Each structure stands twice: as C-alpha cells, then as structure tokens.
Amino acid sequence: MGKDRMLEIENLRVTVEGKEILKGVSLAVGAGEVHAIMGPNGSGKSTLSYVIAGREGYEVTGGSIRFKGEDLLALEPEERSRAGVFLAFQYPVEVPGVGTTTFLRSALNAHLKHRGEPELDPMQFIRLLRDKAKALDIGDDKLKRAVNAGFSGGEKKRNEVLQMALLEPALAVLDETDSGLDIDALKVVADGVNTLKRHDSATIVITHYQRLLNYIVPDHVHVLADGRVVRSGGKELAEELEAKGYAGIADRAA
Amino acid sequence: MGVTAIRAEAAEAVAMPLVDRAEVAPGGLPGGGLAWADALRTNGLARFRALGVPSRKVESWKYTDVRKLAARDYAPAPAHVDGLSAVLRDEVEAAAAAEHSLVFVNGGLRRDLSKTGGLPNGATLESTGELLAAGDALLAEQLGRVGDADDQAFLSLNAALMRDGFVLRLAPDTVVEAPIRVAFLTDHADGPVATHPRNLVVVGDNAQATLVEIHRGLNGVEYFSNAVTEISVGAGARLHHYKLQDEGDAALHLANSPVRLGRDTTYDSFILSFGALMARNDIRAELAAPGIDCRLSGAYVARGRQHMDTTTAIDHAVPDCRSREVYAGVLDDQARGVFQGKIVVRRDAQRTDGHQLNRALLLSKGAEIDSKPELEIYADDVKCSHGATAGEIDADALFYLRARGIDADVARALLIEAFLMESLQEVQVEAVREEFAARLKARLALLRGDR
Numbered sequence: 001m002g003k004d005r006m007l008e009i010e011n012l013r014v015t016v017e018g019k020e021i022l023k024g025v026s027l028a029v030g031a032g033e034v035h036a037i038m039g040p041n042g043s044g045k046s047t048l049s050y051v052i053a054g055r056e057g058y059e060v061t062g063g064s065i066r067f068k069g070e071d072l073l074a075l076e077p078e079e080r081s082r083a084g085v086f087l088a089f090q091y092p093v094e095v096p097g098v099g100t101t102t103f104l105r106s107a108l109n110a111h112l113k114h115r116g117e118p119e120l121d122p123m124q125f126i127r128l129l130r131d132k133a134k135a136l137d138i139g140d141d142k143l144k145r146a147v148n149a150g151f152s153g154g155e156k157k158r159n160e161v162l163q164m165a166l167l168e169p170a171l172a173v174l175d176e177t178d179s180g181l182d183i184d185a186l187k188v189v190a191d192g193v194n195t196l197k198r199h200d201s202a203t204i205v206i207t208h209y210q211r212l213l214n215y216i217v218p219d220h221v222h223v224l225a226d227g228r229v230v231r232s233g234g235k236e237l238a239e240e241l242e243a244k245g246y247a248g249i250a251d252r253a254a
Numbered sequence: 255m256g257v258t259a260i261r262a263e264a265a266e267a268v269a270m271p272l273v274d275r276a277e278v279a280p281g282g283l284p285g286g287g288l289a290w291a292d293a294l295r296t297n298g299l300a301r302f303r304a305l306g307v308p309s310r311k312v313e314s315w316k317y318t319d320v321r322k323l324a325a326r327d328y329a330p331a332p333a334h335v336d337g338l339s340a341v342l343r344d345e346v347e348a349a350a351a352a353e354h355s356l357v358f359v360n361g362g363l364r365r366d367l368s369k370t371g372g373l374p375n376g377a378t379l380e381s382t383g384e385l386l387a388a389g390d391a392l393l394a395e396q397l398g399r400v401g402d403a404d405d406q407a408f409l410s411l412n413a414a415l416m417r418d419g420f421v422l423r424l425a426p427d428t429v430v431e432a433p434i435r436v437a438f439l440t441d442h443a444d445g446p447v448a449t450h451p452r453n454l455v456v457v458g459d460n461a462q463a464t465l466v467e468i469h470r471g472l473n474g475v476e477y478f479s480n481a482v483t484e485i486s487v488g489a490g491a492r493l494h495h496y497k498l499q500d501e502g503d504a505a506l507h508l509a510n511s512p513v514r515l516g517r518d519t520t521y522d523s524f525i526l527s528f529g530a531l532m533a534r535n536d537i538r539a540e541l542a543a544p545g546i547d548c549r550l551s552g553a554y555v556a557r558g559r560q561h562m563d564t565t566t567a568i569d570h571a572v573p574d575c576r577s578r579e580v581y582a583g584v585l586d587d588q589a590r591g592v593f594q595g596k597i598v599v600r601r602d603a604q605r606t607d608g609h610q611l612n613r614a615l616l617l618s619k620g621a622e623i624d625s626k627p628e629l630e631i632y633a634d635d636v637k638c639s640h641g642a643t644a645g646e647i648d649a650d651a652l653f654y655l656r657a658r659g660i661d662a663d664v665a666r667a668l669l670i671e672a673f674l675m676e677s678l679q680e681v682q683v684e685a686v687r688e689e690f691a692a693r694l695k696a697r698l699a700l701l702r703g704d705r
Contacts, residue, residue: 053657056649081659093654097672106668107658114659146672149656161657 004031006068006202007052013062014044014051021047023227024063027209029171034203036213036238039224039248045206046090048224049175052082053087067171081107082114084170088160088177090206095147100159103147104129109164132165136192153180161192168196173204178212189216210242259398281367284417285386286437290394300411305407314405317592323506323532328448328478329361330417341481342439345470352466353432354379356420359439361449363418376428377463379436382452383418387674393421396456400484400512406536409510412482416452419481422465426458433464433496433686440471440502441461448478455495459488459516464683465495469509470529471502481509489543496686501529503558506612511537517546524681525552525692527562528697534563534592541568541603546575550679553582555697556589556621563592570603571631579610582677584670585621586701595640596628603633610640615647615673644702671698 007029029035039045051058052065054077065072072080079141095103101122109119120128133143136158148156157177157205164172173191178186192215197203205216213221213235221237222229225246231237283293307324308315338346338359346367349355356379357367363381385393402409420436438451455465459567471477479501487493501507507530515521525535530697539548554562568577583591593612614623625642647669655665674694 055653055657076662077653077656078659078661078665081657087657089654089657093648093650095651095654095669095672097676098655098668102668103655103658103660106654106660106664110659110661110664167659 002111004200005029006031006033007204008066008119010062010065011063012048012051012060014047015059015061016047017152020061021227022051024143025224025227025229026063027222027229029202029204031202032199033220034197034205034216034218036205036207036218036221036235037224038207038210038221038238038241040155041208044222044227045224046175049087049090049173049206052080052173053077053083078110082111086164086167086169086172088157088164088172088174090175090177090179092148092156094149094151096149098147100143100145100147101126101129104163104166107163111167129166133162135195136162136165137188138162154182154185158180158185158192161189162193163194165192170201171204172196172201173206176203176208178207178209186212187215211237213238278441283415285381285389288386288394291386294398295416298410301402302407302408302414305404305410306432308405308407312405314565314594317590317594317626318532318534318561320506320508320532320534323478326446326476326478328446328508330415331440331447331449331477333362334359334364338439339441339472341472341473342441342470345437345439345468348468349435349437352435355435355437356381357437357439358418358420358451359441360443360447361418361438361451374428374430376425376458376461377430378421378423379434380421380423381418382416382421382454383420391486392423393454395434396486397452397454397484399486400514403538406510408480408508409482409496409512412450412480412510415448415450415480416482417450419452419454421454422456422463424457424459424461424463424491428458428461430463433466433674433683435466435468437468437470438479438481440475440477440505441476442472443606444476446476446478451479451481453481453483455483455485455487455490455493457487457493460490461488462492463494464651464686465493466686467495467497468500469498469507470500471505473503475502476504477502478506479508481507483509483511485511485513485521487513487515487519487521490518492520493522494683494686495523496681496683496690497523497525497535498690499525499527499529499533499535500693501533503529503531503560505530507533509535511535513537513548514545515539515541515543515548515562517543519543520547522549522680522682523551524633524678524690526694527554527556528693531559532561532563534565536565538567539569540571540579541575541578542571544572544574547682548575548681549578551578551580552675553674553677555584555674555694555701556590556591557586558589559587560589561592562589563594565592565594567596568608570599570606570608572600572602573604573606575603576607577609579612580675580677580680581611582613582615582674583623584615584617585623586617588618588620590621591623592625592670593623593642594626594628597630597635597638597640599631599636599638601632604635606633606636606638606639608636612642613673613677614644615670616644617647617670667698670701671695674698683688
C-alpha cells in the first residue's frame, strides 16, 4: 500500500471499565480501499469504531492508531472529525431542541474554518443541504426537526449518510449502518456511500451480516473475534462467513 | 414551642428594619385617609408583624433562606425623574416601541416614558398610586381581595407599604391585540432601597390580552423588589402573562401572584429569570370553575451564588380543568434552584388533567436544585403526572456533536440553549417567544464568555 496509507492500527489494546475488549488489533487501510470488519456480537467491532472516533471511556492500554501518518489518539473527537475521520453511528443520538440544520451548519462551518475556507451563510447552506438530502430521499420536513428526534431507525441511518455527504470525510467508518434498514433503504444508503468514494478516501464497513457487502463491495474483509483479527481475506471471505457462520472461522483461526 | 412562637422570634431577630420602616410609613402613602386603603395597610402591617420574615422552619421556605437579605435596612426607593443609566435605556426604548406600555423607575410611574393612549375602548392601564390618590371607587372593591397564607408574609408587607404599580382592567369582550408592556426599572440609589409594586389585573368575561412584565435593575445596587400582582380572569377570557426577571446581581426579588380564574378561562404564565441574587416567584392559582386551562411555566439561568425559587400551588376545586407546568433551569457555579409545585385535586374535581415537569441542568459540582413536587389527589377520575429531572449535560449528545467537528464548548452551548429553548415553546405568543429567545441567547453567551 506504500505511502498513501490512510489508517494504520498497530497492536491496539483497549480496556472498557477495567475489562480488556481489544487485545492487540492491527489493521492497515490504504486510500481508495473498502475494508469490511465482520464478527460476532461482543467481538469488539463497535469498540474499535468508538476508539477511532475518540469517545470517552475507552482506555488505550497499548498500541497505536495513525491517520495519514499522524497520531490519531492524541486528537480530540472534533479534531479527528475535522482531520477527515467520520463515524456513522450504530445508534445515532437524538438531540432534542437542536435543529438539524443548525447542527449540520455548525459542523460543516467548523470543517471549512479548519481548512481555511469561507464559511457558509444560512441561505447558502440550506441550498447545499437540500441538494444532498434529495439524493438520499430525505424530505425537507426532516431537516426542520431537531437532530434525529423521533426519527425511525432507518431515518437515523440515512441522516448519518447525509452528514457524511456534507462533510466528505477521508475515512468513513460505518458501524452497523445496515441494522434497522429494509432492503430499499439499504440500497439508498449504499448508493449514497458508494457515490462518496474517492480515490483518496477510504471506507471501513463494520457489519454482522454479509448483506450490506453486496452493495458496498469490500476489497478486504477482516474477521474480529474476542478482540483480535482472526482472519483476513478478500470479499469471498464474507461469503464463506455467510455460509459457515462465525463459529467455524474463529475455531479454525484458534 | 409552637409555630407562632418561632415566627415571633424570627421577626424580632431579623425583621426589625422592615417592620420599623412599615411602622412609620402609612400616613404619607398614596390613598392615606381612605378608610379601606388604611385598613388594608394596617392589616397588612399587623399580619407582617405577626408572621415575621419566614425562617427555614416555615415549610415553604425550607430551601430559601431570605433572612439575611431581608435584614438589610431598606429605605423607600427615592423618586426618580431623569438621567436613566445606560443599561436601562434599552428597556425604555422597548417600552416606547410597544403599542401600550407603562414604565416605573424606582417604584414610581414615569408618565413621560409610558404610552397608554392607543388602548381600545374598554381597556385601561393605570397607576395604582394615582388611582389610590384619586380615591378610585372600583379599586376599593378590587384590590386586596386575595387572602394571604401564613407563609406569605411579604404579600402582607406589600399591602402595608405599596405606593405604586399598574392596574390593567379589561371590560367584558374587550380584546387587546398587541402585547401590553410594563417595565419596573431600578436605577442608582444610595444604600439599600425597597419598592413594593402592587399590581392588579382584572380581565372581564370573554376579554383577551397579553401582558409582558419586565423587571430589571442595576448590578451592584442592593435593593428589594417586593411585588404583588393580583390576577382575576373572567369567564371565557384569555390572559397571556409573561415576565422577565433580570434584576441586578445584588437584588432581592420576591413576587407573589394570587390568581383567580373563571369558567372556561385560559391563563398562561411564563417567567424567564436571569437576575437577582435571590429571587422567588410564588404563584397560587385557584381553579374554582370548570373548563379552565391554566399553564404556569418558566426558564431560568443562575450562576455565581444566585438563588432562584419557583413556588406554585394549583388548586383544582371543581371538575374538568386542566393545568400544566413546565419549568427548566440551568445552574452553574454555586447557584441554587428551588422548585416547589403543589397540585391539589379536591374530591369534586373529577376529570382533572394535571401535568407538571421540572427539569434542571447542573453545569458544575457546586450547583444544586431542590425539587419538591406535592400532589394531593382526592378525586378518583383524574389524569395527573409529574416529573423532575436533574442532571449534567448528556455525554452521548455532546460526543455526537463533537464527532461531527463541533468544538466542545460550542457543542455544550448548543445543548444548554436547546435545553432551555424547549421550555420556551410554552410561550403561546410568538412575538414574546422570539423576544425571550433572543434575551436567553444573549444571556447564555454571557455565561460562555465567563468560562
């Protein structure tokens, strides 16, 4: 992969409330690549995504994460976001009272300011937002509401992809973005993600099921079990998992 | 030792300056010589002497210790004629921009800053002091018609020492479209001063109005604003009653508001509080006719050593009334909030619908909220709910905003604002809601600037 490495995770060990969840994870993601991380519940998939995004309560006890060569763990969550890291949440948070457009404009302007570009005024922003929302089948009525307030699971996931479309991240981590989506919504979301792929960006898809990977096709698949990557391979590994289940894979690795 | 003995002891210990002032006052006050007004004052004084300044042993004052601030030697606020301080001029301009307004400075009406000419027939907005001096016959029937409970000594003190205030009267079927604005401003004064605004609102059957009270004063001035607003709303009438409490940072602000509502009335009150060292809003609403919709709500921001007390009592005496309370407060530093909400549903008050919610956001470890909901329900077919929450900023929401690139302090400010803005939805009149939202934003910006 050489010099265009996006994300390099080396021997990462993470403890949550005194319990070791990640027990030495290594992973290298290059520009232009799509990686899938699969694994049974409790294998540490979501922990990995939260540690990348910088959530509190996850203690890194060993190893490192570098993003574009920089020490990602030294940055605050907002600095990681502005540097180009985006986490699509498994459970997007409802924020009553904060309007969706206010939230998204504050976020985008923080990114623009960081890059030294002019910020958008409310009119400019609403035009941009409407265009992006339309492509994802998100109606104006949703944009007028508070952030995720009263949204269905599927609407929240679409909203995550809308945020991604606005912020155009270099590295997108999609944490169980397929859960709670019916097949039509899944296609819309996958199309959205695929459209955002660039030769200089990378995507990590975290999922329990192979289904999403029919639409967002990975270059590499990794199986996480009990806090370790137990197998890596091409997209055919996902199909094998679908056929044999996790038990067989994990056993063979052990 | 009985309760009376405790009160007498409290009165002697700390209330003497207020009592002494009251002792010498009555003769020269407006309406002096009118038998009914003299009686009102004399009874008020006797009652205050008997009750004394409430100590924390009085149940509804358990969380609010007013004795220290009440013990200052408050002189009557000097009359104010000219040269208003710059920070108060905004309020004068706002009053001038309103269609109907009264402005009081240091307790006295400033006719030159007020505007009452545009009121429709059937509506009058007058000065309590002027009506007393003129021996207004109607006032004799309308003022002081409310009983003061044993824990409302300051209501009695107000009766003893009242000089001025506003009297809003609406004849039946009168509709005043534009909000009526009344500002109470306290400007520079030497030494501690007190005002005892006495206000009266009498809304006739099927009449409608929006009333906005602004209470504002200078920082650093030790003053006591002891306001009473008596409210009576006739059958089928609607009164929107909004108040901004932005008193100076050394002020004591106590406000008592007894509310009587007629059949099928709608009364909604919202109090936005930022100011005063110690503030207490005490609203007691009597729902003695069916079909009433009574809403009491508010939002507050307290910091430093500010103390904000909201005490409400809603008495459902008859069937088929609704009441709703939504209070939200943000407390920083060593600030303290108190919410006491009593709802009584009497045996006959079937099909009562009561809802009460009190929420507090604590921004620092030293901040505190004391919340005391009190539901007494004697009817069996009722729908009553109450909730009280106190907590810190939602960590999940904060992380979510930060994960999108928003700085931690900006994200925190967005969440604090959202917390309070939600309660502002209770304000039914859009223009007032917008004004209060703007004032709230400005206040929160101040909070942020200090961090």
